[in-house]
Amino acid sequence: IIRLVSDSWVGVELTYPVSLAQTRMPEQVATNTDLMDLTPLPTTALQDEKYEKLFSRIETFNPVQTQLFHVLYHTDVPVLLGAPTGSGKTVVGELAILRMKRLHKNGICIYIAPLKSLARERLKEWGKRFGGAPMHWNVLELSGDTHHDRRALERADILVCTPEKWDLISRGWRGNSDGNSDDNKRSFIKRVRLLVIDEIHLLGEDRGAVLEAIVSRTRFISKTLQQQQDPNRSENDPEMVRIVGLSTAVANPLDLADWIGIDTAKTRIGLYNFRPSIRPVPTCVHVQSYPGKHYCPRMATMNKPCFAAIKQHSPDRPSLIFVASRRQTRLTAFDLISFAARDENPKIFLGCDDEYINAITTSIQDEALRHTITFGIGLHHAGLSSGDRDIVERLYLSGEIRVLVATATLAWGVNLPARLVIVKGTEYFDGKLSRYVDYPLTDVLQMIGRAGRPGFDTEGTAVVMCETSKKNFYKKFLYTPFPVESCLRDRLCENLNAEISTGTVNSTLDAVGYLVWTFFARRVKANPSYYGAKSSSQEHVEEFLSSVADETLTKLQGEGCIAIDDTDTVKASTLGRAASKFYLNHRTPKQMQFGLRQCAKMIIAEKPSIASFCKIATLRPLMRSKRLDEVSIAWLLYTLCCTHEFDELPVRHNEEYLNEELSEDLMWGADTSVVLSKDGRAGYVDAEVYANSHTKGFLLLQAYLERAKLPISDYINDSKTVMDSVPRLLAAMQFIASREGLNGSFDVLSQLVRAKQLISARTTLKSNPGTQLAGVNDASFKILMNKLNAQKKGQTNDDKEKQNSLWNLRNLPRNAVSEALKKCRKGTFRAPFQKILNSLYTMPLITLKEGKVYHEIDKV
Incomplete structure (x- = not known):
């Protein structure tokens, strides 16, 4: 009883x-x-000279790698390594690669990195070490x-992938599943x-x-292929695909x-879960607190303590400050500069002479970075160009700038050493929730792990x-590890739909069988109350997994992704195959289908007024007006932007x-509303x-086509x-439209093709097609055509106007245009x-030199 x-x-x-x-106490098992x-x-x-040359930069492996x-x-057993950041986990992965290539010269290693950076x-x-x-x-x-094309992938030895990319590609492992030959590649x-x-x-x-x-x-692929090759193989034999998981220390x-295939019931060979205290470079962590309800004022109060911490712990060594946003990188850097100026030493963080750094600033595009870098403070965030980021990383690594203010994504990306790491604030703005939320503890640990990198410092x-x-x-x-729980249920519809589309799941029973393979099933048994199961008994776990599978299949059926017959056989529909093939949310294809049908209705309604101007009946279906083109393309792109794929596009304060x-x-x-209204005026738009x-998303798409100036730098990213x-979503809409078979489908498909053309050329229907050329805008295209027309004598103004087209320009000899x-x-x-x-x-x-139209009258 709780008494308040x-x-x-x-x-x-x-x-x-x-x-x-229903309370379960943690198992008292040494983990x-x-x-x-x-x-x-x-x-x-x-014991291989070639392999030894790969590690020429070290003489011995560190204690973790040795063990x-x-x-x-x-x-060839699967391996799970839990160790703190900086323990040499990358070399562990490399040793597994060398083992694989020794046994399978044509084998491929897939390395999954959490971020593109x-x-x-x-x-x-x-690329340098293994590629050379x-x-x-x-x-x-x-x-x-x-x-990459098929040939490049076939020749690959190591593929470095993001999780989403490999998830999409591996869905086609069976080959041709939906009539598309791409899967055979x-x-x-x-x-x-x-x-x-x-x-x-x-996870x-x-x-x-x-x-x-x-x-x-x-x-599943590994087990299936092994069974096909050797039906008599033992269950104790190593699986065809070895899995190596690299992690921080975890509680479970x-x-x-067990999920990645390690025998946890008997030997536990391959399981290594080291304590956080084994870091090769000891790190001292200070936790400081600051009052303040509002985020921005609280961040401002942290700037002076940041400056004091740098002077105390790392006055002449590299320091790394993590902040939550690009705006905070600028504000923090500017305040550090002002504090250094008050100390009458504004260039305290600069490790080179002014002449050298001033020469470098001429090649920097970002205005704020150009200013801060002259004081020895670099900025690093996704809004910088790749060239600017490369300059900052090079200067920081060489010690020419000693302070780097970066967004938290850098903790997972570029490996930049630091004697001192400051985590300035443990919250970030979540655009989806429209509020500030705490960083996951794993992110904070990753940031701290950047302090005291092996080979650079003796302490951090x-x-x-x-x-x-x-x-x-x-x-x-x-430093108390939390248990890792499964998030599969949030995306189970998408994952199960993918397995149905590839033929792995063909019935409701197969759907339950698929869940048994997952980490989700193991955590349901270990922590039933967290997921909503009655207990951890086998009967209740199986009942819960069955209900989850049924619930998921019902959702997919409601969105038109699958069909279930009386025998509980499950088959993927066109919408389901589209969701799997183009990596869509399971609700997106139905939204696209609705938008496509609405577009077809608009075209059909407009066609009679257009056809009345054409006397040849067989040509009427091909007739389109400029307004119809614009209305239909605008509607299709609006439909695309209204799908669930853009639910998480941030709308900041x-x-x-x-x-x-x-x-x-x-x-x-x-x-x-502007293009749909006959008078070209926008209707009332609610402020929300x-x-x-x-x-x-729709506004950014239009701005891209019109090459319009965006209001702030965040909009660029x-x-x-x-x-x-957008290209992937347009391809999905084409896939669905081509299989609809409704009246007006051909017109909708042709408009989708035109929309793809506009996206590819980054132009609009009203723009001059000549703007597709590199470095050419509407004004410069007219100047070029005037120069060409001036070379021709005896032309009327009408003749010149007709020849001011991209097609005519393309027909001219190269030397004339030059x-x-x-x-x-x-x-x-x-x-x-x-x-x-x-x-x-x-x-x-x-x-087209000659065109003929044939038609027959059907006899009823």
Whole structure:
């Protein structure tokens, strides 16, 4: 019984009974691995000259690597390593790769990095070490920013992937599942022999469901292929695909280990869960608290203590300050500069002379960075160009600047050493929830782990600055590992739909069987009350998994993704295959289908008025007006932006006002009301619409097409996020429209093709097609055409107007266009002449010499 009593008022109390019937005490099982006192193993233990050259920068392996060496390099059992940041976990993954390549020369290793920045860093490092002499292996990156053809993937030895990218690709492991030959290009998946997952403890966070799907599918593929090759194989034989999980120390390593295939019931070989205290470089952590209800004023009060901490702990060594936003990077840096100026030593953080740093600032694009870097303070966030980021990283690594203020994503990305790490605030603004939320504890530990990197320092210091009420929490739990729980249920519809589309799940019973493979099933048994199961008994767990499977299948059926017949056979529909093939939310295809049908209705309604002007009946279906083109394309792109794919596009504080101002300058407004209305006026738009993620996405898409100036720098990165998804979503809409078979489907498909053209060329229907050329805008295109027309005598103005088209320009000889470009004034074009010529003459020249139309009258 809990009794609550007021400390201020007499008689104000409450008694509340709490049932402990379902309470489970933690199992008293030793889950930590002791670090053995072993003699460091020399790299000659690899017994291969080529492999030894890969580790030429070290003479011996560190204690953790030494203890794991035999299991990694001389066995094929799965491995789970829990160790603090800076313990050499990357080398552990490399030893597993060397073992795999010794046994399977044609085998492929998949390395899963949690972030694109970490994937790029790993590609950069491994591309040099494994890609060069003596190995000459092909190392490729697969993330949202990179694409490779089938031949490149077939030749790959190591693929560095983000979880989402590998999840999408591995769905096609069976081959042709939906009539699309692209799936047959993924036969290389069957050559995968090693899966290395970095930061596998992120399983318990938002993207953890993707990691869970990857591992569960990998083990299923491995078992299936082994069974096909050798039906008589023993269950105790190693699986075809070895899984190596790299993590920080966790509270429930047995569940994780069992899930990746380690025999936890008997030997536990392959399970290593070291304590946080084994860090090769000791780190001292200070937790400081600051009062203040409001976020921004509290952050401002932390700036002076940041300056004091740098002077005390790292006056002449590198210091790294983590903040929550790009704006905070600028504000923090400016305040540090002012505090240094008050101390009459403004260049205290600069490690080179003024002349050298001033020469470098001329190549920096960001204005704030250009200012702060002259004082020895660098900025690092996603809003910087890649060139600016490279300059900052190089200067920081060389010691020419000693302070780096970065957003928290850097903790997972680039490996930059620091004597001192300051975590300035433990909260960030969540655009989806529209409020400030705490960092996951794993993120805070990752930031702290950047202090005292091996090979750079003998000790490190970390300062965690938090709000007053959270100080005791961080002091108590910072080094107490929490259990990793499953997040699969949040994305179970998408994962189960993918397995149904690929043919892995064909019935309701198969759906339950799929869940048994997951980490989710293991945690339901270990912690039933957390997930809603009655108890941990086998009967109740099976009943719960069955109900979860039924509930998920019902949702998928309601969204039109699957069909279930009377025999409980499950089949994927067009919408389900679209969701799987294009990596969509399971509700998105139905939204797209509705938008496509509405577009078809608009086209059909408009066609009679257009057809009345055409006397040839067979040509009427091909007739379109300019207004119909604009209305239908605007509607299709609006439909695309209203899907669930943009639910998490952040709308930050006060950005609704920026969205309203931006909409006034764009062609279609906030909701297509401008183009849909006959008078071209926007209808009334509720103020809340501008605070909507989908509205912001639609505005950013229009701004991209019109090349409009965005109000603030944050919108540039948001625009990139939107435009990265648009081609995939348009392809999904084409996939659905091509299989609809409704009246008007051909017209809708043709409009989708035109929308793709506009996105690819970054232009609008009203823009001059010549603006597709590199460095050419509307004004400069007219200047170029005037120069060309001036060479022709005897032309009327009408003749010149007709010839002012991209098609006519493409028909001219290259030397004629080159001469006209040279006659134009310097600065007319934003690109070199050669680049303009190349972009012009790489365009296909399509001509139709003769056309015939045949038609027959059906006899009824």
